[in-house]
Every structure is written in C-alpha cells, then in structure tokens.
Amino acid sequence: MSDIAVSLKDGESISIPANSTVQDALSQLLSNKQRKKTIAAIAGGITVDFCTVLTEDTVLTPVLIGTDEGLEILRHSTAHIMAHAVRDLYGEDVKVAIGPSIDNGFYYDFLRSEPFSPDDFEKIEARMAEIANQNLPFERTDISSSDAIKKFEAEGEKYKVELIQDLETETVSLYGVGGFVDLCRGPHVANTSVIKAFKLLRVAGAYWRGDEKRDVLQRIYGTAFFDAKALKKHLNALEEAKKRDHRRLGKELNLFTTDDQIGPGLILWQPKGAQLRRLIEDYWKDEHYCHSYELLYTPHIARQDLWKTSGHLDFYGENMYSPMDIDDVSYQLKPMNCPFHIGVYKSDKRSYREFPLRWCELGTVYRYERAGALHGLLRVRGFTQDDAHIFCRPDQLEDEIFNILELNLHILKNFGFADYDIYLSTRPEKYVGSDENWDAATAALKLALEKKGLDYEVDPGEGVFYGPKIDIKIKDQLGRSWQCSTIQVDFNLPERFEMTYVGSDNTEHQPIMIHRALMGSLERFIGVLIEHYAGAFPLWFAPVQARILNITDDQAEYCEGVYSELRKAGIRIEKDLRNEKLNYKIREAQLAKIPYMLIVGDNEKESGTVTVRLRDGKNLPPMSIAEFAQKVVEEVKEGRGI
Structure with a gap:
C-alpha cells in the first residue's frame, strides 16, 4: 500500500499509509495536550471527523473544543444521542426524521402518536446520560443508496427513505452509536465521552420538510456545551431572554x-x-x-402590471397576496x-x-x-x-x-x-x-x-x-x-x-x-x-415619562393641577389618584417601567413641589414643577443626541 503525505497548515509533513484515518494522522501530528483539545479536523475546506479515511495527500486543520465549529459538531452528535434515547424509550411508536445542529443548540423531529411532555424530557435526558457515559464510538459506514433504502424500509423509517431518494446519489453515509444507526453525512465526535452537559428545552410542531400539506412532527429542541459551567451560563441567558420576551412585555405594558x-x-x-x-x-x-x-x-396597492415590470411577480410572487379586481383591472397589495x-x-x-x-x-x-x-x-x-x-x-x-x-x-x-x-x-x-x-x-x-x-x-x-x-x-x-x-x-x-x-x-x-x-x-x-x-425604555422615547401619585385624597386637587401643567409642557404623564396605599401604587408604576414617579403629600402640596422617585427605587430631592419639566426636557435632548 502506498503512503500519502499529511501535514498541518504551515507545519511539517508526515508520511502515513493510504486509507489511514484522520485520527491516525493527528496522533502523530499533535502532542497529547493538543489532541485532547481537538474534536475534528478540516481537510480540503470540509470539516471531517476522526474516523474519516484519507486516500491522498492532505493538509489538516484541527477543530478545537470550545470553538463554534467544535460546538456545532458536539451538538449534532448530542442530537443523535437524543434520538437514540427516544427510540430506546418509546420504540416503534416513534419514527425519526431529521436532527441538525442549529444556532445555540440542536433539534430532532419525530413522528409519535402521543405528545411529548416535560416528564418525557426528564426520562429522555436520563437515558441520554446513560448512553453518553458508556463512551460509545460514532462509527461511519458508506453503503449504496439502494441498500440504505432497503434497511430503512424494513424499519418503517419512511422519512429516511424519502431523503435518500431525493439525494439521487449512488452511496450514502450512515452513522451508528450503540444500537442506533441514522442517515447522516457527519461529522461527529469520536465517542460519547465528551457529551456531558446538555439540556432539552422545549417541543414544538413542525411540518415535514416545511410543507403544510405533509405530516405534523414533534420537534424537540435542546442545547449542549463542553462543560456544565457554559451550559449553566446559557440557561441563565435563556431565562433572562424569557423575561425580556417582547410578546409577554408587549401585553403587560399594553403596547400591542x-x-x-x-x-x-x-x-x-x-x-x-x-x-x-x-x-x-x-x-x-x-x-x-x-x-x-x-x-x-x-399607496398600499397598485396595478398588477407594476409588479410585472418590477419583477416582483417573477421573483417574489409566492410572498405576495392574491390580486383583487378593481374596475376589471387586477391590483395587488404592495410587498415593497x-x-x-x-x-x-x-x-x-x-x-x-x-x-x-x-x-x-x-x-x-x-x-x-x-x-x-x-x-x-x-x-x-x-x-x-x-x-x-x-x-x-x-x-x-x-x-x-x-x-x-x-x-x-x-x-x-x-x-x-x-x-x-x-x-x-x-x-x-x-x-x-x-x-x-x-x-x-x-x-x-x-x-x-x-x-x-x-x-x-x-x-x-x-x-x-x-x-x-x-x-x-x-x-x-x-x-x-x-x-x-x-x-x-x-x-x-x-x-x-x-x-x-x-x-x-x-x-x-x-x-x-x-x-x-x-x-x-x-x-x-x-x-x-x-x-x-426589557421594556424599561430611555426617557426620550418612553411612552409614559412620569406618573403622579398622591399619598391621600387631600392632595388630589393639587395633583390634578400638576398633571395639567406638565402635560401642557409636553411631558408624557399619567396620574394615579386612587385611594390605595402609596407603596402599592409605587410598585405598580415600577412594574409599568415608568421612568419617574412624582410623589405628592402634604409637604409637597404646601411647598408647590413634587418628590421625584426613579423606577430603580432611587429618590431625588423635591423640586418645583418647572424644575422637573426642565429636567425632562434636557434629558430628552441628550437622549435624542441634540
């Protein structure tokens, strides 16, 4: 068997037998410390895993643990472990579709008669951990498309059969880990020992191949990292993102x-x-x-001929709404x-x-x-x-x-x-x-x-x-x-x-x-x-800049005057003159994320001032109505860059 030359970029070349694997080459090209940080390699501009066979002279670039490329491979491999666990737990009741890595995680689509629940997530994660702890290798097999179709037809995996038929290639690659074998082009981690920190996040419906006329599948989303610390940081960020979800805040703040x-x-x-x-x-x-x-x-509509001239009907027609007839002429809503x-x-x-x-x-x-x-x-x-x-x-x-x-x-x-x-x-x-x-x-x-x-x-x-x-x-x-x-x-x-x-x-x-x-x-x-x-807008474009709060009904009339004066000054102000405890009204104003609360008691009423409280709880010294109005004006100018 002839030898081939393999090297790292800008590194010395070694000679190894043809049909050696990437792992064989890297074991000679890298130190032990370097190998422990390497999860895959790039050869000829393509990311390949350790089991890839080398048949010609090759330059390898290591893909390191912790890089974006490394995370993508880890997450793709974790998706396979999830599918493995789901098949182990639910058997023939589940048919497996596709499971790629995505930004910040992975997903897998399944056809199952029963919906997945949070209780299922706990079981699946536990089984995933059991599989990962066995240090099982990911093994690649290249077989003919016809043999692969026969295999998946025998297993009732119709989605795999359809994917292979659409590929129109003579051969396809399969990856096996433990007892689970799936259609996949890779790459994957060498073995499951690096799959340690993962979490299933949610389930959603998904049409097979994005077609609303096809099967409705269940898509389980998850994420994975190389260590528990990074996973925890990500999960904390997800929790913060939930708190900032514009749909929830839009409802709570009465925006849309x-x-x-x-x-x-x-x-x-x-x-x-x-x-x-x-x-x-x-x-x-x-x-x-x-x-x-x-x-x-x-206008919002135009004659259909306009969209023919612009090319939108040819290039963008599927995103345009159906035409309407006006005076026997076709018009369409504008997309541009x-x-x-x-x-x-x-x-x-x-x-x-x-x-x-x-x-x-x-x-x-x-x-x-x-x-x-x-x-x-x-x-x-x-x-x-x-x-x-x-x-x-x-x-x-x-x-x-x-x-x-x-x-x-x-x-x-x-x-x-x-x-x-x-x-x-x-x-x-x-x-x-x-x-x-x-x-x-x-x-x-x-x-x-x-x-x-x-x-x-x-x-x-x-x-x-x-x-x-x-x-x-x-x-x-x-x-x-x-x-x-x-x-x-x-x-x-x-x-x-x-x-x-x-x-x-x-x-x-x-x-x-x-x-x-x-x-x-x-x-x-x-x-x-x-x-x-998180809904706490800067003063210059906050829908409400201030809310005036009275301590007792004795200050209600004075508050009405303050409200009118500030509104005439262009301040976006609300009033809360309800017969409620002040702390309760302050809390409501904070939840509404209003920048300033103007608190009025007997002292403020007598002195013609307001006590200003910020939404973060800090109190400013009492000030006159004119002083507060000027403060807002100056802050708005600064925010607008004037």
Missing part, C-alpha cells in the same frame, strides 16, 4: 396585541404602543430632514415601496443637477408568511419599513453610501445599539447588470466602510441579484444579533423602468438607485427595543 378575528401577523397598536411608535417615527423624520431627505407617501418611488422619479424629467435625490417613506407593506413562522412583532404579515431610495450619479455613489452609514450608525447609537457586525455581500452566481457596474458598486461600498473606519466581513456571493449590499446586524443586551439595517445598490429597477436623466453632455444616462433601510421595519425594531431594554 393581535386578534385572530382580524388575522394573525397583523398588529394592533394599543395607545401606549402607538405613542412609542409615534415617538420613533417623529425622531426618524426629524433626523432624515436634517440629513436632506424628503418625505414621500405612497421601491416601484412607487420610481413612479415619483418618473413624474418629471430629471437633470444631473438635481442629484442626489434622497426620498424616504415609512411605507407599510404586506408579505405572506407561513402561520408557523409568525412571531410577535418580529415576523408579521403587515409591517412598516423605514424605507429610503437615493438616486444619484456614479460619481456620487461612494459619498452617498458614506452618508447613509453616518446616519445609520448615529440613529442606532441614539437607540442604544453601539455593538454590531457588518457584512459586505458581493456578486452572486446569477445577477443582472454589467461586471463593470458590479465592480464599481462593490468598490464604492468597500471604500465607504473603510473611510468610516468600520470593520466588516466579506460575504462572498451573498449579494442580491440586482446589486451588492451592506448588512448591519445589531447586538442587544444579551449579545444576540438582529438583522435590521441594509444598504443595497440596484442596477435592475432603473433598467426595467427605463429611468433616465439628462447629463452634463445633454444626453440621457441611467441613474444609480440605492435601497436603504436603517431599522428594517418599525415592528421588528420595536420588538428588538422591547427585548433590549
């Missing part, structure tokens, strides 16, 4: 609701939520005015605002002297989302985009992108988001426009990021078909990432709509169009804000 009679995914804003939204909208409009944008308003802004552009002849044109709109759009995907404010069917489109000349493109970044980061900072990841997405395989335009646009995006001094990652091939883009993912208080901001250069729509302007040479040219959203949508952004602040 939904109504099945109206329709799922359609938000009803309660008065306090509407106030919150108004404050954000007003701030957004003020900032855009200061940055030389002009505001547009456009872009064609309407183009309509404004084409309403007049344009000159190069007018550019750049910066038009913005808080435009409500409608997109179909599966019922199972709807999630509070974060995934809805009707939402308002903080949309803007910039039309400019090629020589203005870099400056316009830089200006968008300036405004974008300024607004995010004022809302409390200073931590984010930035991605530059480049040309995909299928695209419109010339290579020259793509290169110029990508270079402009890149130069604007560098001029702004921003770190970014290149996301190769992930641009949209009509142009490259920048995506900004903000991070909240728990370190979770949220996709909100995007800046996209578009070559497609100006061409489709035959947009032109008269250049300095008196000939017609095609403008460059930039799509831009800073918050993404008001619904999603407000959902993120609720969770980021």
Whole structure:
C-alpha cells in the first residue's frame, strides 16, 4: 500500500499509509495536550471527523473544543444521542426524521402518536446520560443508496427513505452509536465521552420538510456545551431572554396585541404602543430632514402590471397576496415601496443637477408568511419599513453610501445599539447588470466602510441579484444579533423602468438607485427595543415619562393641577389618584417601567413641589414643577443626541 503525505497548515509533513484515518494522522501530528483539545479536523475546506479515511495527500486543520465549529459538531452528535434515547424509550411508536445542529443548540423531529411532555424530557435526558457515559464510538459506514433504502424500509423509517431518494446519489453515509444507526453525512465526535452537559428545552410542531400539506412532527429542541459551567451560563441567558420576551412585555405594558378575528401577523397598536411608535417615527423624520431627505407617501396597492415590470411577480410572487379586481383591472397589495418611488422619479424629467435625490417613506407593506413562522412583532404579515431610495450619479455613489452609514450608525447609537457586525455581500452566481457596474458598486461600498473606519466581513456571493449590499446586524443586551439595517445598490429597477436623466453632455444616462433601510421595519425594531431594554425604555422615547401619585385624597386637587401643567409642557404623564396605599401604587408604576414617579403629600402640596422617585427605587430631592419639566426636557435632548 502506498503512503500519502499529511501535514498541518504551515507545519511539517508526515508520511502515513493510504486509507489511514484522520485520527491516525493527528496522533502523530499533535502532542497529547493538543489532541485532547481537538474534536475534528478540516481537510480540503470540509470539516471531517476522526474516523474519516484519507486516500491522498492532505493538509489538516484541527477543530478545537470550545470553538463554534467544535460546538456545532458536539451538538449534532448530542442530537443523535437524543434520538437514540427516544427510540430506546418509546420504540416503534416513534419514527425519526431529521436532527441538525442549529444556532445555540440542536433539534430532532419525530413522528409519535402521543405528545411529548416535560416528564418525557426528564426520562429522555436520563437515558441520554446513560448512553453518553458508556463512551460509545460514532462509527461511519458508506453503503449504496439502494441498500440504505432497503434497511430503512424494513424499519418503517419512511422519512429516511424519502431523503435518500431525493439525494439521487449512488452511496450514502450512515452513522451508528450503540444500537442506533441514522442517515447522516457527519461529522461527529469520536465517542460519547465528551457529551456531558446538555439540556432539552422545549417541543414544538413542525411540518415535514416545511410543507403544510405533509405530516405534523414533534420537534424537540435542546442545547449542549463542553462543560456544565457554559451550559449553566446559557440557561441563565435563556431565562433572562424569557423575561425580556417582547410578546409577554408587549401585553403587560399594553403596547400591542393581535386578534385572530382580524388575522394573525397583523398588529394592533394599543395607545401606549402607538405613542412609542409615534415617538420613533417623529425622531426618524426629524433626523432624515436634517440629513436632506424628503418625505414621500405612497399607496398600499397598485396595478398588477407594476409588479410585472418590477419583477416582483417573477421573483417574489409566492410572498405576495392574491390580486383583487378593481374596475376589471387586477391590483395587488404592495410587498415593497421601491416601484412607487420610481413612479415619483418618473413624474418629471430629471437633470444631473438635481442629484442626489434622497426620498424616504415609512411605507407599510404586506408579505405572506407561513402561520408557523409568525412571531410577535418580529415576523408579521403587515409591517412598516423605514424605507429610503437615493438616486444619484456614479460619481456620487461612494459619498452617498458614506452618508447613509453616518446616519445609520448615529440613529442606532441614539437607540442604544453601539455593538454590531457588518457584512459586505458581493456578486452572486446569477445577477443582472454589467461586471463593470458590479465592480464599481462593490468598490464604492468597500471604500465607504473603510473611510468610516468600520470593520466588516466579506460575504462572498451573498449579494442580491440586482446589486451588492451592506448588512448591519445589531447586538442587544444579551449579545444576540438582529438583522435590521441594509444598504443595497440596484442596477435592475432603473433598467426595467427605463429611468433616465439628462447629463452634463445633454444626453440621457441611467441613474444609480440605492435601497436603504436603517431599522428594517418599525415592528421588528420595536420588538428588538422591547427585548433590549426589557421594556424599561430611555426617557426620550418612553411612552409614559412620569406618573403622579398622591399619598391621600387631600392632595388630589393639587395633583390634578400638576398633571395639567406638565402635560401642557409636553411631558408624557399619567396620574394615579386612587385611594390605595402609596407603596402599592409605587410598585405598580415600577412594574409599568415608568421612568419617574412624582410623589405628592402634604409637604409637597404646601411647598408647590413634587418628590421625584426613579423606577430603580432611587429618590431625588423635591423640586418645583418647572424644575422637573426642565429636567425632562434636557434629558430628552441628550437622549435624542441634540
């Protein structure tokens, strides 16, 4: 048998027999200490496990315990152990579907006549621990697809049979651990000894292959870490996330609701939520005015032909709602605002002297989302985009992108988001426009990021078909990432709509169009804000800034006067003049997360003052009504960045 050369990147090469495993190679290439920290390897850009056979010269890069790649492998392996445990406990009553690793954990889908319960979780976890403690190896077998189909048909595992048939490959790989064998391409940990810290979290319904017409499966979610300390930290973070869940807080704080009679995914804003939204909208409009944008308003429907011209019916039709006939002409709800802004552009002849044109709109759009995907404010069917489109000349493109970044980061900072990841997405395989335009646009995006001094990652091939883009993912208080901001250069729509302007040479040219959203949508952004602040909003956009509380009925009339005076001063204030104990009213105000409580007793009534209490329990010295109003005004200015 001939030998092959195997090495670490930038390391010395060793010679080992062909058909040796990755584990054989790493045992010679790594020290004992290094091997204990290694869970898999990367060969030829593909992550492989220790049992992978090497047949040619190879460069290996160790995948270390504790890395994201290592965690993904651990969680995938833990998913198999969970499926093993479920089969052991419930036998032929369970059919196994798929079980991948996902962000922060894993899941497995099962078909079972009875629903899983928390009591089942305890049994499954106990059996998982028993299996893991046996230090069982994960063993890979490559067999023909026909043999694999026969195996799974004999076991009644119809989902595995369907997956193999759809793969249309001559061979497939199976992984066995103990008595459980599953269709899987891997990789996995070498053995179960590293599977020590795991927890099953919840169960949810899931359609087989995401098709609402197929079987409804039970999806058990779990997570796993390399040590108990990391698991505990994650579980604590999950508990904190539950406390911040915008759906629960939205109800408790009377911000928004939904109504099945109206329709799922359609938000009803309660008065306090509407106030919150108004404050954000007003701030957004003020900032855009200061940055030389002009505001547009456009309809919610348009003739179907518009969406044919824009390409949305071809590229986005499945997410659009069915057409309606008006005067024997088909109309459809808008999924995007872009064609309407183009309509404004084409309403007049344009000159190069007018550019750049910066038009913005808080435009409500409608997109179909599966019922199972709807999630509070974060995934809805009707939402308002903080949309803007910039039309400019090629020589203005870099400056316009830089200006968008300036405004974008300024607004995010004022809302409390200073931590984010930035991605530059480049040309995909299928695209419109010339290579020259793509290169110029990508270079402009890149130069604007560098001029702004921003770190970014290149996301190769992930641009949209009509142009490259920048995506900004903000991070909240728990370190979770949220996709909100995007800046996209578009070559497609100006061409489709035959947009032109008269250049300095008196000939017609095609403008460059930039799509831009800073918050993404008001619904999603407000959902993120609720969770980021756990409902305790900064004073400048808190729906209620203060609540006045009397100690006894003797101060009620004075409190009414304070309430009226502060309301006239523009302070968003409530009053609680009920005949209840003061501590009870304070507690209710704290639960409502109101920034300031104005407490009034006989002393305050006589001196014409209020005692100010913060929602965290701290008390400020008594102050006059005018002093408190000025304090609020100054704090709001600071929060808005004025």
